[in-house]
Amino acid sequence: MMKTLYLILVLFIPAVTLAQTGSLKGRLTNGGEPLPAVNIVIKGISANATSTEKGYYELKNIVPGTYEVSFSAVGYLTEKLKITIPNGEAAVLNGNLKENSSKLNEVVVTGVSRATELRRNPVPIAVMTKKEMNENVNNNIIDAIVKGVPGINAVTTGPNISKPFIRGLGYNRVLTLYDGIRQEGQQWGDEHGIEIDQYGIGRAEVIKGPASLTYGSDALAGVINLIPAVADGAEGILKGDYVADYHTNNGMVGTSLGLAYIKNDWRYNFRATVKSAHDYQNKIDGFVYNTGFREFNLSGTARVDKKWGSSQLTATLYDNKQEIPDGSRDSLTRSFTKQVNEAGNDNIRNRPLVSNDELRSYTIAPLHQRIQHYRLYTRNDFKLGEGSLQASVGLQRSARREYNHPTLAEQAGLYVVLNTLNYDLKYNLPSIAGIESTIGVNGMYQTNRSKTGTDFPIPDYNLFDAGAFLFAKKTFGKLDLSGGIRYDNRHMKWNDFYVGPNAENGFEQQVRLPDTAGAHLQFPAFKHVYKGLLGSLGATYNVSERLLLKANIARGYRAPNITEIGSNGLDPGAHIVYLGNRSFSPEFSLQEDIGVIAYLKDVDLIAEFFNNQIDHYIYQSKLTDANGNPIVIVPGNSTYQYQQSKAKLYGAEFTVNLHPRNLKWLAFNNSLAYVNGINKNQELIAASSGAAKYLPFIPPFHIRSELKVTLQQAYGIFSKIYFKAEADAYTAQNHFYALDDTETATPGYTLINFGAGTTIKRKSEKTFCELFFQIDNLFDKAYQSNLNRLKYFEYYTVSPNGHLGIYNIGRNLSFKAIFPF
The missing domain is CATH 2.170.130.10 (TonB-dependent receptor, plug domain)
Known part of the structure; x- marks a missing residue:
């Protein structure tokens, strides 16, 4: 009998034990879409799990009771929920995680x-x-x-x-x-x-x-x-995406195919893109002639990751045919006209009208520019004990042609080829006493060569640039310090550049020594070395995990570019004759930055303030004679000469993003940006009666608000459904560089935009496509941004409709679909 009783107890006790445990299971999503790799932890016990690719999880053999369960994943707010696990049953607890707006740990x-x-x-x-x-x-x-x-x-x-x-x-x-x-x-x-x-x-x-x-x-x-997307996902499976993009205003059609493949330690990426558009439109100008384009892109990358580090080789190709607007119109109807004769025989008032078919045509007009940019580079990272060596070398070739001869469509007015060799070498030293330091050298070698053009705004030049730097950072408890010093050296030179008549086409051409008969010296030889000693020092104080204080002071440096020191001729695409100044000094700035960043439970608060003092600031100004009349070197084109003076810029940006955790579906994002630019050339300001007080191209006060609603569940095949409404407001810009009408005042305006999107799932729950819909400038507001160059494309001083210059794009509906596979 004792043996029988013992046998019954042995069989019964496991059943009792089993009956005294339960389990927890469920599914984790974000807006109805499954979330893989979420960590599930039950507080007070060692039970934990990770969600599957479809978002499911399960924990077994849990003693019955009430527990706090935590769901956490990178990029999402941690979710904590309470659940009661009964005897012998499975409790179900689903979680809907909200994306984390905080980027502090990125x-x-x-x-x-x-x-x-x-x-x-x-x-x-x-x-x-x-x-x-x-x-x-x-x-x-x-x-x-x-x-x-x-x-x-x-x-x-x-x-x-x-x-x-x-x-x-x-x-x-x-x-x-x-x-x-x-x-x-x-x-x-x-x-x-x-x-x-x-x-x-x-x-x-x-x-x-x-x-x-x-x-x-x-x-x-x-x-x-701009960092390209890289391959991820399962090994040995070809993955990719196809993008289809359409815009109603200018008929822009964009298609792009991306492929990605991973095998062993290698990752491969490839992308091909085509974009094409006709002229854009607004309710003041109608269709704006010669603003269409056609663009091609190809790129490919191969990367290997090993124990010794990584190596990557990338090649890209960019080819864009971009039409060149000039703003010529009929003086009464304000209809756009087109140039059909060369400059000497061209009468702006007798140009023929552009037909409606031409305004809506995807065919690139004869007057256009073609830009071809090729890039080949390698990036390498080698592990050297406790340190590492990073080495990058890149080759670039930019060929730019501007076709501005209506009677010789194949003859480029401007044809320049820029070749650049980039190099960057950094050694990250092993940490010493908690100090992480890096020494490095980087720079470039560059050549610019004119080809068979007829206009030569800049000379053929050679440039060599090199800079060495030391950077260090260290953490003292809650305080992070970083900074360093750098010395820069840039060599710029060119030889005598002669321009003479071309008997074959009646225009001008580059003439080379020794045969320079009948030519003139457009760019006398030049050679100069620009130097700069730079430094920066900054600190971040982590008041808490979510509250930071930041401060930084830095000395910036910029050597004058080729147009600022060497230009002497017409840029046909800009319709401007630029005149440079060989005596310019490098720009040096001293900027102080202060920031407060708080990513709180229900709101993100960011406030950033800056003050920037610049010595030898370079800017453009219209050239006038002693009587204040514009100097015209090439008829129909403005003449600008570069100036240099001290300048000051100061301002701030504020961000307030509301994302209540109790209202997971709601986000209300707001930002404000303000900058003011002051010209410190007191003599010029006094002589111009204050017209030169402000720097050119300073954006006005900008306020942007976005209200976004994201549905927290799926509806059949539709998930991650969102709707958003935006208000983009710019105040009037009355602080502008008014000397010689270089700029004019710009009225304020507010644009209302609307957007929506969703993800469509297959029955297998894999994504079929992502859809994006957007309406920009919903009410078709007629406006001119103060940074819109077309605002100044005007041939007349008065207009029958009261509007001068060209306006920005009107209402635009855009549709984009991304099909991953």
Whole structure:
């Protein structure tokens, strides 16, 4: 009997034990879309799990009771919920995680010696993700960044040409990088944009403030680093995406195919893109003649990751045919006209009208520019014990042709080829007493050569640039300190450049020694070395995990670019004769930045203040004679001469983003940006009766608000459904460079935009496509941005409809679909 009783107890006790445990299971999503790799932890016990690819999880053998369950994942707010687990049953607990707006723990690579958490960098840096750029549907990548980062603006010449400005400074003062390699494509000009495929960018990092310490010249105002998307996912499976993009205003059609493949330690990426558009329109001008474009992009990358480090090889090709607007019209009807005769026989008042078919045609007009940009670079990272060596070498070739001869369509007016060799070498030393330090050298060798053109605004030149720097950072408890010094050296030279008549076409051509009979010396030989000693020092104090105080002081440097010192001729695309000044000194700035960043439970608060003093600031001004009348060297074209003086810029940016945790569906994002630019040339200000008080191209006070509603569940095949409404307001800009009508006052305006998007799932729950819809300028507001160059494209002093110059783009509906596979 005892043996029988023992046997019954042995069989019964496990059943009792089993009956005294329960389990927990559920599914984790974000807006109805499954979330993989979420960590699930039950407080007070050791039970934990990770969600599957479809968001499911399960924890077994849990003693019954009430517990606090925590769901956490990178990029999402941690969710804590209470659940009661009953005896012998499975409790179900689903979680809907909200994306975390805080980017303090994100790792950035721009403006630092090695990858650094954003919270530990005292320099103001903004990050834009691929998701954010997709939701800001635009004609080009710079306009997407302008929408997403306070303090960033763009000088535009139509929808596809945008040059970034950071806190009132642009052109060669903003350094654009592609995957960390400085972009060199004659960026000093107005009439062409950034030669980068917008659909291939996976992330953008923006430095607001001098970054000369690590990059040298041209980073005086800041840096925009456009980082391509990289391959991820399962090994041995070809993945990719197809993008279809359409805009109603100018009929822009964009298609892009991306492929990605991973095998062993190798990653491969490829992308091909085509964009095409006809003229854009607004309700004042109708269709704006010669603003269409056709753009092609190809890119390919191969990367290997090993124990010794990594190596990457990338090649890109950009080919853009961009029409050149000149703003000529019929004086009474204000209909656009077109040039059909050469300058000597051209009468602006007798030009023929542009037909409606031409305004809506995707065929590129005879008067256009063609920009071809080729890039080949390698980036390498070698582990050397406790340190590492980073080495990058890049080759770029930018060929730019402007076709401005209506009777000789194949004859380029401007044809220049810019070749650049970039190099960057950094050694990250082993940490010594907690100090992380880096020494490095970087720079470039560059040549510019004129080809078979008829206009020669700049000479053929050679440039060699080198800079060495030391950067260090250390943490003292809650305080992070970083800074360094740099010495820069830039050699610029060119030989005598002669221009003479071309008997074959009746225009001018470059004439080379020794046969210079009948030619004139347009650019006398020049040789100069520009030098700069730079430094920066900054600190971040972590008051708490969510509250930071930042301060930084930096000395920036920029050597004069080729147009500022060497130009002497017509740039046909800009319709401006530029005159340079060989005696210019480099620009030096001293900028102080102070920032307060708080990512709180229900709100993000960011306040950034800056004060920037610039010595030898270079700017353009119309050239006039002793009587104040504009000097015309080439009929129908303005003449500008570069000036130099002291300048001061100061301002602030504020961000207030509301995201109540109890209202997961709601986000209310707001930003304000203000900058003022003061010309410190007191003699010129006095002589002009105050007309020269302000610097040119300073953006007005900018307020942007976005109300976004994201549905927190899926509806059939539709998930991650969102709706947003935006108000983009610019106040009037009455602080402008008014001397000789270089600029004029700009009225304020407010644009109302609307957007929506969703993800469509297959039955397998894999994404079929992502859809984005946007209406920009919903009420078709007629406006002129003060940074719109077309505002000044006007041949008459009065207009029958009361409007002068060309207006910005009107209402635009855009549709974008991304099909991953």
